[in-house]
Amino acid sequence: MSTSAPVDVLFVLFAAGAIATAYLVFRTDSMVRAAYWLLASFVGVGAILVLLKAEFVGLVLMLMMAGEMTIMAFVMVMFMMNPAGLNPMLMVHQHKTAIAAGVTSFLVLAGAALLTDFPNAPATQTSRATEELGTELLGESMLVFETAGAALLGTMVGAVAVASRRGRYGDAEEGSIEPPLQPDEEWAQASAHRTEEDEHEPSVHGGHS
Amino acid sequence: MRPYLSPPLAVITMIGVLIAGSYAVAVLEEIAGTLVSRRPLRLTYVFWAPLATAALLLTQGRTSTERPDAQAWALAPALLAGLAAVGLAVIPIDQNTSVADPAAGFVLYSAAISYVMVAVYLHGWSANSTLPLIGAYRFIAQAFAFQIPFLLVLLAPALPAESLAISDIVEAQESLWNVVRQPLGLPIFLVVSAAATFSLPLDFPDAADLAGGTSSEVSASHRLAWRGARAGLLVMVAAMGASAFLGGWQGPWLPGWLWVILKTLLLLVILIASSHTFARLRIERFVVLAWVVLLPLSLVNIFFAGALLL
Amino acid sequence: MNLDSLLIVAAAIFGIGLYGALSQQSFVMLMMGLELMINSAILATVAFWAASTGGSPKGQMLAIVFMTVMAIEMALGFALIVNVYRARKADITEKLKKLKA
Numbered sequence: 001m002s003t004s005a006p007v008d009v010l011f012v013l014f015a016a017g018a019i020a021t022a023y024l025v026f027r028t029d030s031m032v033r034a035a036y037w038l039l040a041s042f043v044g045v046g047a048i049l050v051l052l053k054a055e056f057v058g059l060v061l062m063l064m065m066a067g068e069m070t071i072m073a074f075v076m077v078m079f080m081m082n083p084a085g086l087n088p089m090l091m092v093h094q095h096k097t098a099i100a101a102g103v104t105s106f107l108v109l110a111g112a113a114l115l116t117d118f119p120n121a122p123a124t125q126t127s128r129a130t131e132e133l134g135t136e137l138l139g140e141s142m143l144v145f146e147t148a149g150a151a152l153l154g155t156m157v158g159a160v161a162v163a164s165r166r167g168r169y170g171d172a173e174e175g176s177i178e179p180p181l182q183p184d185e186e187w188a189q190a191s192a193h194r195t196e197e198d199e200h201e202p203s204v205h206g207g208h209s
Numbered sequence: 210m211r212p213y214l215s216p217p218l219a220v221i222t223m224i225g226v227l228i229a230g231s232y233a234v235a236v237l238e239e240i241a242g243t244l245v246s247r248r249p250l251r252l253t254y255v256f257w258a259p260l261a262t263a264a265l266l267l268t269q270g271r272t273s274t275e276r277p278d279a280q281a282w283a284l285a286p287a288l289l290a291g292l293a294a295v296g297l298a299v300i301p302i303d304q305n306t307s308v309a310d311p312a313a314g315f316v317l318y319s320a321a322i323s324y325v326m327v328a329v330y331l332h333g334w335s336a337n338s339t340l341p342l343i344g345a346y347r348f349i350a351q352a353f354a355f356q357i358p359f360l361l362v363l364l365a366p367a368l369p370a371e372s373l374a375i376s377d378i379v380e381a382q383e384s385l386w387n388v389v390r391q392p393l394g395l396p397i398f399l400v401v402s403a404a405a406t407f408s409l410p411l412d413f414p415d416a417a418d419l420a421g422g423t424s425s426e427v428s429a430s431h432r433l434a435w436r437g438a439r440a441g442l443l444v445m446v447a448a449m450g451a452s453a454f455l456g457g458w459q460g461p462w463l464p465g466w467l468w469v470i471l472k473t474l475l476l477l478v479i480l481i482a483s484s485h486t487f488a489r490l491r492i493e494r495f496v497v498l499a500w501v502v503l504l505p506l507s508l509v510n511i512f513f514a515g516a517l518l519l
Numbered sequence: 520m521n522l523d524s525l526l527i528v529a530a531a532i533f534g535i536g537l538y539g540a541l542s543q544q545s546f547v548m549l550m551m552g553l554e555l556m557i558n559s560a561i562l563a564t565v566a567f568w569a570a571s572t573g574g575s576p577k578g579q580m581l582a583i584v585f586m587t588v589m590a591i592e593m594a595l596g597f598a599l600i601v602n603v604y605r606a607r608k609a610d611i612t613e614k615l616k617k618l619k620a
Contacts, residue, residue: 003520003521007520008520011520011524015524015528018528018532019528019531019532019535022531022532022535022536022555022558023535025535025539025548025551025555026535026538026539026542026543026548026551026552030278031547032278032281032330032331032334032335033278033281034548034551035551036281036327036331038551038554038555039327041532041555041558042554042558045532045558045559045561045562048525048528048562049561049562049565049582051520052520052525052565052566052568052569053569054565054568054569054579054582055311055312055313055316056312056313056316056373056579057561057565057579057582057583057586058565059313059316059317059320060316060583060586061561061586062320062324063316063319063320063323064586064589064590066320066323066324066326066327067323067326067352067353067356068589068590068593069327070326070327070330070349070352071593071597072547072550072551072593073330073334074346074349075547075597075600075601076545076547077334079546079547079600079601079604079610080545080547080610081610084278084337086276091543091544091545091548091611092542092543092544093542093544093612093613094541094542095542097541098537098538098539098541098542099538099542101537101538101541102534102535102537102538102541103534103538105530105533105534105537106530106531106533106534109526109529109530109533109534110526110527110530110531113522113523113526113527113529113530114523114527118522118567118570118571119571119572120570120571121570121571121572121573122569122570122571122573122574123568123569123570123572123573123574124573124574128312129312129574129576129579130312130313130373131312132574132576133576133579133580135576136576136577136579136580137580137583141576141577141580144580144584145580145583148583148584148587151587151591152587152590152591155590155591155594155595156594158595158598159594159595159597159598160598162595162598162599162601162602163597163598163601163602
């Protein structure tokens with residue numbers, strides 16, 4: 001596979017960017033920044049895929065990741081402590097083992113890549129990759145494609161079932177019932193119950209009326 | 210593969226299109242505002258007002274909030290403007306003239322639309338202030354609601370063209386424009402593109418009820434950049450609508466590029482006029498509308514587009 | 520740009536991802552590590568498609584399957600995070616010493 005000089009320059013830029021941003025994901029305190037550094041890493045890889053003439057896969061990777069990473073940032077802000085990273089923190093365990101594992105896996109994989117003789121059969125530069133991929137998706141590999149679709153549908157159902165409000169432990173919104181327009185007994189009871197909780201944990205609930 | 214513009218010419222074209230497009234949007238906004246408020250329309254004022262606003266914003270001092278994510282905050286308008294440029298780049302200017310016309314042009318355009326969410330979220334989040342943050346979260350809800358109808362409604366014109374390249378989509382409309390062939394397409398597209406550009410009836414992240422939402426804390430050159438980028442985004446969706454539904458460069462008598470500009474302006478006029486005539490919905494109403502009405506309608510649209518081909 | 524350099528880039532991203540998945544306490548940061556590993560797998564797959572398979576569309580097909588895997592991992596991961604947080608108020612792995620509720 002031989003490529004022209006501009007493509008090589010772009011490849012070096014995107015590769016360095018993808019690796020650097022992947023590293024920054026774990027070196028920033030701000031959760032939103034971490035999510036978007038990861039997005040930047042995906043964009044770098046997507047751009048390399050476009051350079052490899054796999055336009056469709058590269059662009060779809062970028063397209064998918066914008067939504068996924070925004071959800072990731074969103075979930076982190078919802079659930080994690082100190083999401084803005086205004087105070088520095090280091091939330092890691094088995095740090096040295098993890099570093100060793102990361103470096104070892106890089107060395108082993110890179111060594112395998114350099115030492116193995118892979119067949120040299122580059123894709124022809126004039127090939128209409130997008131069209132061929134479409135024919136493949138809805139032709140020979142249709143079963144795989146449909147299976148992926150069915151798996152995604154199953155995931156959607158499963159994720160909604162797992163995360164839905166009603167679970168084994170009752171309604172997730174219990175304790176945060178909106179006051180009705182007309183005062184009624186049920187709400188008064190819930191409200192009284194809530195005031196009791198407030199007395200036990202005054203720091204958790206603010207001055208809601 | 211079609212001939213591209215040479216790289217320097219392409220860059221100059223993109224910058225020119227973005228600046229001229231934002232100026233056109235500002236002038237149209239001014240005209241619409243004057244007409245709606247029943248003031249007399251003075252043409253010199255209308256054409257100078259955007260420049261005066263820009264000059265005023267450039268000479269103001271910048272304000273800041275307490276500990277914002279300064280880099281992300283400053284770069285969010287740049288990201289939005291860059292996305293407008295990416296989206297505009299795939300749209301052919303004339304039959305054999307385009308800045309970039311990849312085989313997967315539709316996917317590139319859709320990717321640009323989905324990164325609008327990143328730009329708006331970053332813009333609201335990095336200000337480290339309440340109202341921008343609420344605006345940012347509103348836009349996440351809005352973006353997930355409009356994105357799937359947006360993709361599906363733009364995918365339908367790709368069916369008769371049997372290609373994801375925008376120029377093929379335009380060429381396939383030689384006998385019949387998609388606005389006639391797929392009557393549901395353009396109306397749905399206009400609604401979702403108003404949502405994608407968060408312009409007035411659907412301007413939830415930057416709404417007046419949040420004192421400007423994600424842009425409530427920005428001033429001076431930052432505000433000018435954000436407004437310019439939003440205008441560029443509006444041009445980007447209008448140009449796409451003109452190419453995907455109104456036949457792009459095709460038309461009698463006039464040269465092709467002039468037809469592209471005229472059709473883009475027509476869609477801009479429709480979008481801006483509707484932003485001054487329709488009352489703003491509430492965000493939850495819009496989200497329900499998008500998932501319950503627009504998504505099934507766009508599926509029906511794509512079904513009929515496919516059935517016509519059989 | 521040749522196959523070796525592409526695979527080394529993929530290996531670097533994989534190494535960083537593995538480090539993240541092993542070291543991070545926060546669930547979402549851990550998932551970011553997993554995502555990076557799948558990212559490098561996609562890169563390596565398409566590199567092989569472009570350099571060693573003569574451009575057979577099956578290679579890109581595999582990359583699309585990886586993307587599906589990534590989407591499934593994200594969706595179920597987030598659902599589990601939401602559920603664990605509701606049941607245990609846990610946001611880091613240390614708070615889950617046992618899986619039984």
